[in-house]
Amino acid sequence: METSSLIIAPSMLSSDFSKVAEEVRTIQTSGADWVHLDVMDGMFVPNITFGPKFITDLRAHSPLVFDTHLMVEKPERFIEEFAQSGSNYLTVHGEATVHLHRTLQLIKDSGCKAGISLIPSTPVSAILPVLDMVDLVLVMTVNPGFGGQSLIPSTLAKVKELSVLREMEHLSYLISVDGGVNLSTVSTVIAHHADVAVCGSAFFNAPDRREFVLRMKGRHSV
Numbered sequence: 001m002e003t004s005s006l007i008i009a010p011s012m013l014s015s016d017f018s019k020v021a022e023e024v025r026t027i028q029t030s031g032a033d034w035v036h037l038d039v040m041d042g043m044f045v046p047n048i049t050f051g052p053k054f055i056t057d058l059r060a061h062s063p064l065v066f067d068t069h070l071m072v073e074k075p076e077r078f079i080e081e082f083a084q085s086g087s088n089y090l091t092v093h094g095e096a097t098v099h100l101h102r103t104l105q106l107i108k109d110s111g112c113k114a115g116i117s118l119i120p121s122t123p124v125s126a127i128l129p130v131l132d133m134v135d136l137v138l139v140m141t142v143n144p145g146f147g148g149q150s151l152i153p154s155t156l157a158k159v160k161e162l163s164v165l166r167e168m169e170h171l172s173y174l175i176s177v178d179g180g181v182n183l184s185t186v187s188t189v190i191a192h193h194a195d196v197a198v199c200g201s202a203f204f205n206a207p208d209r210r211e212f213v214l215r216m217k218g219r220h221s222v
């Protein structure tokens with residue numbers, strides 16, 4: 001079986017919030033790599049999830065990389081709190097702040113790795129001036145706000161574009177895809193050169209999470 005080095009990052013958004021400690025532990029026992037944490041403020045996206053205390057409390061139950069995705073207006077207001085929560089990556093949306101460069105610098109100064117995310121309607125050209133500052137580019141393959149949506153195929157061209165740019169400019173950011181990634185879409189995600197696959201509903205609804213991760217990494221589709 002051909003295997004890939006794809007990093008699998010299950011999103012806690014699709015977990016059962018009444019037993020989150022148990023759910024986060026299954027991310028590690030299933031063989032997945034990172035924990036993806038979707039912070040939503042009810043303004044930037046039409047949904048509300050959790051804040052830094054939730055992440056601090058989860059941190060005690062997992063040694064994995066915490067990949068925090070801030071879908072929050074003016075994220076610069078909260079960088080310090082999220083950095084102290086034990087997050088390893090802090091990813092912000094360029095569409096959510098006027099001062100993107102300053103916000104990314106704040107993240108780097110806090111000791112976290114800096115990520116930037118693009119909603120489906122934002123082109124890669126919008127982030128060219130800050131690409132050399134980031135450790136991660138998160139390409140939203142659905143409109144942010146909810147788990148369980150279908151991947152929008154046209155967004156994948158940005159993944160390829162980012163991969164070519166990285167090579168040309170000798171940069172080293174990871175490229176992550178977020179939204180509608182499952183056993184049916186993972187092969188096209190890999191074909192476009194993504195490094196990280198965020199998966200919410202596909203992971204948490206899988207009958208066997210360990211088997212799911214193996215198949216995601218093995219490039220099998222159902």
Ligand code: DX5
Nearest residue numbers: 011144145147148180200201
């Ligand atoms: C959506 C979030 C995603 C979401 C993905 O706004 O950013 O991380 O959890 O869920 P699935 O994998 O179900 O599309």
Ligand code: ZN
Nearest residue numbers: 038069178198
């Ligand atoms: Zn996300």
